Amino acid sequence: MEALTEKSEKTLVHDEQRTLDEPPLTILQPARGWQLINVRELWQFRDLLYFLTWRDVKIRYKQTALGAAWALLQPALMMVVFTVFFGRLAEVDSGGIDYPLFVYAGLLPWSFFATAIANGGNSVVGSERLITKIYFPRLAIPFAAVGAAIVDFCVAFSLLIMLMFVNGVVPTWGFLMVPVIFLFILLAAVGMGTLLAAFNVAYRDFRYVIPFMIQLWMFATPSIYMDLEKLPDEKFNSGLVQTLLALNPMTELIAAFRDAVLGHAIPWDMLAYAAPMCLVIFLVGCFYYRKVEDTFADVI
Numbered sequence: 689m690e691a692l693t694e695k696s697e698k699t700l701v702h703d704e705q706r707t708l709d710e711p712p713l714t715i716l717q718p719a720r721g722w723q724l725i726n727v728r729e730l731w732q733f734r735d736l737l738y739f740l741t742w743r744d745v746k747i748r749y750k751q752t753a754l755g756a757a758w759a760l761l762q763p764a765l766m767m768v769v770f771t772v773f774f775g776r777l778a779e780v781d782s783g784g785i786d787y788p789l790f791v792y793a794g795l796l797p798w799s800f801f802a803t804a805i806a807n808g809g810n811s812v813v814g815s816e817r818l819i820t821k822i823y824f825p826r827l828a829i830p831f832a833a834v835g836a837a838i839v840d841f842c843v844a845f846s847l848l849i850m851l852m853f854v855n856g857v858v859p860t861w862g863f864l865m866v867p868v869i870f871l872f873i874l875l876a877a878v879g880m881g882t883l884l885a886a887f888n889v890a891y892r893d894f895r896y897v898i899p900f901m902i903q904l905w906m907f908a909t910p911s912i913y914m915d916l917e918k919l920p921d922e923k924f925n926s927g928l929v930q931t932l933l934a935l936n937p938m939t940e941l942i943a944a945f946r947d948a949v950l951g952h953a954i955p956w957d958m959l960a961y962a963a964p965m966c967l968v969i970f971l972v973g974c975f976y977y978r979k980v981e982d983t984f985a986d987v988i
Contacts, residue, residue: 740832759840767792783915793946794912800841807833808881826981830882860951876966879973886977911943937962
């Protein structure tokens with residue numbers, strides 16, 4: 689009888705210990721309607737976000753002869769093309785700044801923005817096996833794709849520093865605004881890339897629309913290749929053109945980025961107008977993505 693009682697006590701202690709060692713129970717339920725961004729969950733999966741970003745960086749330059757040097761060559765080659773056609777042939781006024789430096793200071797943030805929304809827009813479709821196998825915050829996929837574009841931006845930024853040194857441009861206090869302006873560009877890129885990723889799952893036509901949209905958007909952003917203060921009044925002062933320019937936040941952000949880098953007066957009024965638009969794009973993209981993310985595994 690005593691042996692039986694001792695055995696029962698040992699079993700009870702063992703069951704209690706096993707209960708203490710078990711991980712907490714997590715119940716997954718499908719969301720309904722519009723959902724907020726779960727920042728806490730994203731923070732819990734921050735290691736996954738890091739490895740997804742690093743995966744995208746390695747896949748981007750896997751089995752390439754030049755490797756990460758392509759992050760530097762792509763904007764550099766675009767700078768050469770723009771310099772020949774706009775700087776030499778069209779003789780676009782750059783406000784007294786050497787045109788290669790002028791156009792590269794505009795192409796650098798645009799290249800990041802274009803790469804980020806292209807990567808983000810195709811990220812979910814490219815992660816089909818991952819989405820259908822395990823649970824994790826789905827926002828991590830487009831966020832990681834944009835994170836890989838940040839790595840390219842940091843590499844390409846070194847060429848901008850070299851061009852500034854060659855042209856004798858000394859950074860001023862306005863250079864401290866570069867991270868702030870880049871943050872707004874990042875918000876717009878994340879929002880647009882996330883929105884396109886959700887659209888691309890439901891409508892595969894967007895894989896063909898995205899490259900065309902990026903090219904059209906680039907030429908609709910004149911601050912990349914010319915000084916906005918030098919725009920011909922008779923061609924760009926019409927109400928329609930001004931409205932289209934105002935609806936494009938990248939016009940103001942790229943001009944502000946260049947001014948901050950080159951030590952010019954930052955257009956605070958333009959920046960104050962573009963910043964809320966970037967926040968709206970970010971929220972709309974993330975909210976819509978959260979609304980439809982539970983259907984990805986079935987549709988993809």
